[in-house]
Amino acid sequence: MSNVIGTSVSRTEGRAKVTGSATYSAEHQISGLVHGYLITASVANGQIRAIDTREAEKAPGVIAVFTHKNAPKVFMPKNDFMNSKIYEARLPLSDNQVHYAGQIIGLVVADTFERARHGAHLVKVEYDTQTPLIDAKKVTFKEAPPQFGEEFAFAKGNIAAGLANAAIKIEATYTSSTELHAPIEPHAIIAHWQGADALTVYEHTQWVAGAQRTYAELFALPAEKVRIVAPYIGGAFGCKAVPWPHAILCAAVARQVKRPLKVVLSRRQMTANAGHRSETEQMLRLAATKDGMLTAIAHEVKSYTSPVDVFIEPCTGITPVMYTVPNLQLKQELAVMNIGTPTFMRAPGENPGLWALESAMDELAWALKMDPVELRLKNETREHQRKGLPFSAKHFADCLNVGAERFGWNDRPMQVRSLTRDGKRVGWGMAAATFPGLRGRASVKVRLLPDGTAHVLTAANDMGTGAYTVVAVTAAEVLGIPVEKIRVEMGDSRLPDGGLAGGSQMTASLAPAVTAACQEVLKTANCTTASEACAALRQSGRGAIEATASSAPGAEMKKWAFQSWGAHFAEVTVDEEIGRLRVTRWVSVMNIGQVINAKAAASQVRGAVIMGIGQALMEEAHLDPNTGYPVVYDLATYHFPAHADTPRIDVAFVGKPDLNFNPIGARGVGEIGITGVSAAIANAVYHATGKRLRSLPLTPDKLIG
């Protein structure tokens, strides 16, 4: 063992990224490549009456134009999230129906990007239109169906009695806005057919093996005839897990035109066609005894989906894990609107769910005249109240106590409008953070070479998480050789299935598989150390020793509930004259079990907190209430934090391995950092101003005066 796990290691792919040699999806150099540009609907609800492509077809450089009238054949995949998954269940160009503004209605192929774009603008479309369903107040809600096999509705105890008999009650409705993932790399794909029955797809995907099977099913090919190449992903946050309609269309059209085809979405197209986080409306009722023991929580959630697929923002997932409560009731409702299909976005459910619950807990603390840290410590639950299982390696109390100490929380006056600085109101707020500890099956191949280096190969991926380095550090630890001597290859479906980079599970899935494969390679070599094995290799003249191993969760899932925990402490300033809110100081303490790379893990939390600051202060996508067309459609209209909006984020980890979870004891860290952030800020705003804001984002109009 080289004791490299848990230290601070620079990213192994850093040199490629700072020199511009890291290759992202649209950047693979392929000869004979042609370009596609999407034609998108300018109405939100209707039918295409006529579509005239003649002028486009005659334009210089245009090779072909595809619409629903000549749509290439695609097969519906199983779409069960086990074998395959697509983001939108309606296949592109399947008929003349328009379900939302910006929906893809065609594709122009040309020899250059500029000519394809020009061609797309020459296509004339006539529509029959109906009034779109856009207004959240006018839509019909129905009980949300189960999602990925899990029911939403849940009840324990007697909620009516719990609420009726309480000394203190809080009842409030919290809303969150439609948010865009907005990765800096736009969605992009190059589809390259080798003949009509073998396809190479260069596309960022959070799930390499899943993408391979999905494209295979879309074109009725055996999986081994499809290769996915995704060495680098320019940010994903949930919106690059499986194919969107533009990608399916690109692959289908590439086969038709018999040329490698590249399609890159414009920012405007991404707004409609590449997912978002649904806005939510959450009603919370909390009841407590005079000394602050919770007696009831009722949590009712409304979210929205598109006419062509179902995605429910699962906000009630966090409610049974946070605080002990004898009477609990959960309910989620869903309405269909003429909007694009929402999807997973960083901590789906946990993020808006904790926005509501942690705001309500703060309201309760003020009603009780109790420190909000104390209220949380008092009501901490030792078990998952829905699964009925005890939490493994929790340390939530450590996060709260250490965070309070690092922030200086005990100096906080228990009175609103009590702090000022430079003519501005100052406020301190806190909130809890949580995210489930997920883990999946992963396979890894390790190859030991005579020169003392090792290759680690897996079809996992690194979308900025630090996975390349996590794999290298883990292999270095087990093999006892320096990180610099480990070469990691990922993001290619020809490598062993590395699982899904989603639900913060890649590290938890990969690290045990890397460990197992490294141990296996030593066993194969019949050596106890890598240096011994390499010396034996040199002596024998053999080229390499290889071993492949897999790792998957097992019986421990039935004994324990695995969940990561954290606490955020925030300072804000509010300039009430102009309604300007700034986040000026931040402390986060997280328990994610064993930390593998202290540097990259800290960056994950910092990045997530800053994304949460964006959610709290500015992120909000709007549709025109009459036409349903996005009025927020690019990075000038969709604001997220820039350098000047971000304070330095102080991050600490508990660092104790959760060995019940996996042999490394590591849980994921990609999402927990964003949970609770918006509540901590709104709670700080209340402390600063005495204004309880329950609707995100906390824009100046809500803070002025």
Added chain:
Amino acid sequence: MQDPEERTKRQTSRRNFLGQALTAAGTAIAAPTLIHQATSAQNMNTTQTPAPGEMAVTLTVNGKPRSLTLEPRVTLLDALREQLGLVGSKKGCDHGQCGACTVLIDGERVYSCLALAVMQEGKAITTVEGLANGDVLHPVQDAFIDNDGFQCGYCTPGQVCASVALLDEIKRGCASAITPDLTRAPQLADLSEAEIKERLSGNLCRCSAYNGIVAAVQQAAGQQPPAPAAAMLLTEPAEVLV
């Protein structure tokens, strides 16, 4: 990267600062130049014969002349990425909103998605691929790696180029919108976090590696940045916490 003589020629002045602000604000003011450049490009003797609607141009990229034919509507960014195979400069928004396409033109930072390729003849274009000296990275590139100034890496080439330009602007005495005293521009040694953040706010990072990027600029400016790693409460595998 840049001729030192050329560097000293550019005077420290408020006018210089305002000129930069205009460059960043948009390309509309450059329209007459475009016509001039297009005319001169057409008059040039080049080895390539442009197709109808295309022009032959020679761009000087990372010190090398690169001849190509392209339509006048092609942006510098698309010319770099699609024609010259220099994909280090990134297309993030294509509208001058994110900064991922930032390159240096005659030492000034420019959003290459807002610059037309045909207007760049005779100028020295430096992309992220041209910053390192062989295997030796530019100090800003090293500093980004040391301070974890990136995650997914897609905005990174723009952040790196902008940071290189930022340091040069400080050396030239350029003010920013938040510089308190315009007669006394900040020096590298006392460049504040707020100044760095202000001067890099034209480069968005959705992973929000902002803390690391600011630390990287501090390191490259000769300052001592805060450590990039998180604090570990438990450093020994012992039952310290219950």
